[in-house]
Amino acid sequence: xxxxxxxxxxxxxxxxxxxxxxxxxxxxxxxxxxxxxxxxxxxxxxxxxxxxxxxxxxxxxxxxxxxxxxxxxxxxxxxxxxxxxxxxxxxxxxxxxxxxxxxxxxxxxxxxxxxxxxxxxxxxxxxxxxxxxxxxxxxxxxxxxxxxxxxxxxxxxxxxxxxxxxxxxxxxxxxxxxxxxxxxxxxxxxxxxxxxxxxxxxxxxxxxxxxxxxxxxxxxxxxxxxxxxxxxx
Amino acid sequence: xxxxxxxxxxxxxxxxxxxxxxxxxxxxxxxxxxxxxxxxxxxxxxxxxxxxxxxxxxxxxxxxxxxxxxxxxxxxxxxxxxxxxxxxxxxxxxxxxxxxxxxxxxxxxxxxxxxxxxxxxxxxxxxxxxxxxxxxxxxxxxxxxxxxxxxxxxxxxxxxxxxxxxxxxxxxxxxxxxxxxxxxxxxxxxxxxxxxxxxxxxxxxxxxxxxxxxxxxxxxxxxxxxxxxxxxxxxxxxxxx
Ligand SMILES: Nc1ncnc2c1ncn2[C@@H]1O[C@H](COP(=O)(O)OP(=O)(O)OP(=O)(O)O)[C@@H](O)[C@H]1O
Ligand SMILES: [Mg+2]
Numbered sequence: 142x143x144x145x146x147x148x149x150x151x152x153x154x155x156x157x158x159x160x161x162x163x164x165x166x167x168x169x170x171x172x173x174x175x176x177x178x179x180x181x182x183x184x185x186x187x188x189x190x191x192x193x194x195x196x197x198x199x200x201x202x203x204x205x206x207x208x209x210x211x212x213x214x215x216x217x218x219x220x221x222x223x224x225x226x227x228x229x230x231x232x233x234x235x236x237x238x239x240x241x242x243x244x245x246x247x248x249x250x251x252x253x254x255x256x257x258x259x260x261x262x263x264x265x266x267x268x269x270x271x272x273x274x275x276x277x278x279x280x281x282x283x284x285x286x287x288x289x290x291x292x293x294x295x296x297x298x299x300x301x302x303x304x305x306x307x308x309x310x311x312x313x314x315x316x317x318x319x320x321x322x323x324x325x326x327x328x329x330x331x332x333x334x335x336x337x338x339x340x341x342x343x344x345x346x347x348x349x350x351x352x353x354x355x356x357x358x359x360x361x362x363x364x365x366x367x368x369x370x371x372x373x374x
Numbered sequence: 375x376x377x378x379x380x381x382x383x384x385x386x387x388x389x390x391x392x393x394x395x396x397x398x399x400x401x402x403x404x405x406x407x408x409x410x411x412x413x414x415x416x417x418x419x420x421x422x423x424x425x426x427x428x429x430x431x432x433x434x435x436x437x438x439x440x441x442x443x444x445x446x447x448x449x450x451x452x453x454x455x456x457x458x459x460x461x462x463x464x465x466x467x468x469x470x471x472x473x474x475x476x477x478x479x480x481x482x483x484x485x486x487x488x489x490x491x492x493x494x495x496x497x498x499x500x501x502x503x504x505x506x507x508x509x510x511x512x513x514x515x516x517x518x519x520x521x522x523x524x525x526x527x528x529x530x531x532x533x534x535x536x537x538x539x540x541x542x543x544x545x546x547x548x549x550x551x552x553x554x555x556x557x558x559x560x561x562x563x564x565x566x567x568x569x570x571x572x573x574x575x576x577x578x579x580x581x582x583x584x585x586x587x588x589x590x591x592x593x594x595x596x597x598x599x600x601x602x603x604x605x606x607x608x609x610x611x612x613x614x615x
Contacts (some may be wrong), residue, residue, distance in 0.1 A: 268463060270459065270461065271463045271465075274457075276452075277427060277457040277459075277531075278479065278521065284479045292465060
C-alpha cells in the first residue's frame with residue numbers, strides 16, 4: 142500500500158514538475174501509438190466495412206484470420222517484425238530496427254485486426270438494403286461508405302477504443318523492436334519494465350498511473366464523441 | 375407524352391429461373407403508372423431494375439432513350455430519380471436529418487426550407503427532432519416519403535407507400551402523390567396492392583403476374599374492359615395474393 146501511495150505522490154510530482162524526461166517518454170508513447178492508430182484506422186475501417194458488407198469466396202477464412210489477429214501476442218508480432226527488420230532480414234535495408242518506425246509498424250499490426258474485427262461486426266448489423274436506399278437517394282460510393290461508418294458509429298468507436306487501449310498499454314513488441322533506448326525509443330510501458338527491474342517501484346507505479354490516465358482520457362474523449370453523435374441525447 | 379423510361383427484352387431472376395420476363399415496357403414522362411399484382415410477382419424487383427439499383431441479367435433499361443446500367447449511369451442522372459422502398463430504411467439520426475439526407479449528399483446549400491416543407495407535407499413537423507428509431511411504422515413510412523419528395527425527382531418510384539397507414543393517412547399520402555405529379559411534375563411509378571388506389575391515382579395501370587406484364591392499359595380500360603381473364607380475376611379478388 143505504501144508503494145502505491147508513494148507512487149501516486151510521485152506521479153503527481155512528476156506531472157506537476159513537467160519533468161522533461163517524462164514528457165519525452167509520454168510524447169513518444171502518444172506519437173507511436175497515435176501514428177499506429179492512424180494507419181490502422183485508415184486501412185482497417187474500409188477493410189472492416191468491406192468484410193461486413195460483401196460476401197465473397199474465402200470470406201470465412203479471412204474472418205477467421207482477423208479474429209485470430211485480434212488475439213495476437215505482442216511478443217510474437219515484435220519478434221516477427223524484428224526478424225524482418227534485422228540487418229540480414231528481408232527489410233533490413235530500411236534500417237528501421239530500434240527506431241520509432243519499427244515500433245509504429247508493430248503496433249499497427251496489433252491494432253489492425255481489432256479495428257477490422259469490431260468494424261466488421263458493427264457494419265454487418267446494418268441491413269444490406271440500406272446501401273441500395275442510399276444509392277437511390279443519390280449518394281456516391283464514397284458518401285455511402287461514410288454514411289455506413291456513421292451508422293455503425295458505436296461499433297467504430299468501440300473499434301478505436303479497443304485498438305488504442307491495446308497498443309498504448311502493450312510492452313512486448315515495442316520492447317523487442319524498439320529496444321527501450323533512452324531519448325530514442327523509450328515509451329511509458331518499456332520505462333515501467335525498466336524501473337521495475339531497477340527496483341524503483343514507486344516510479345514504476347507513477348508511470349503506470351500516468352499511462353492509465355492517458356488511456357482513460359482517450360476513452361473519455363471517444364465516449365463523449367459517441368454521446369454527441371447519438372440522436373437520442 | 376414522351377417515353378422517359380423503357381425496358382426491353384428483360385429477363386431477370388435469382389437462382390436458375392427467370393423471375394421477370396418483360397419484352398418491353400415504357401413509362402411516359404409526366405404520368406402516374408401503377409403496377410399491381412400478387413405478392414411475389416416481382417414488383418419490387420421491377421422497381422430496382424428501373425431505378426438502376428440492380429442490373430438485369432438480360433435486356434436493357436433506357437432512360438431518356440439511352441441505355442445505362444447501374445455501373446455506368448452518371449451520378450447527375452442517378453440523382454434525378456429515387457425510390458421509396460417498401461421497408462422504410464431510415465438512418466439512425468433525427469427525422470430532420472433523415473429527410474435532409476439526399477440534399478446533403480448533393481451538397482445543396484439551402485435545404486432547410488425544402489426539408490421544412492416536405493415535413494409539413496407529410497404532417498410530421500412536430501417530430502422533426504425525434505430520433506428516427508422511435509417512430510411508428512406509419513410515421514417512418516412518411517419520413518421515407520418526405521426524404522424522396524424533398525429531392526424533387528424527375529422520376530419517383532413508390533413501393534407500397536401506404537402499406538402501413540390508416541385510412542386518413544392514406545388519403546393524405548395519395549394527395550401528396552397527386553401533387554408531386556401535378557405540381558412538381560414528377561413521373562411516378564407506383565407499386566401497390568390496393569387496386570382502388572391504383573384506380574384513384576394512376577393514368578395507366580399494369581398487372582404484373584408471375585414476372586410478366588399480363589396487361590397494361592389506361593386506367594379506365596384496365597378496370598372496365600380488362601382484356602385478360604387473369605386481370606378480371608385479379609380485379610374481382612379471385613386471384614389470391
Ligand atoms: N435478392 C434476392 N435474392 C433472391 N431472391 C429474391 C431477391 N429479391 C427478390 N427475390 C425473390 O423474387 C420474388 C419476387 O420478389 P419481389 O420482392 O420483387 O416481389 P413483390 O412483387 O414485390 O412482392 P410483395 O408484393 O410481397 O412485395 C420473390 O419470390 C423473392 O423471394
Ligand atoms: Mg414488393
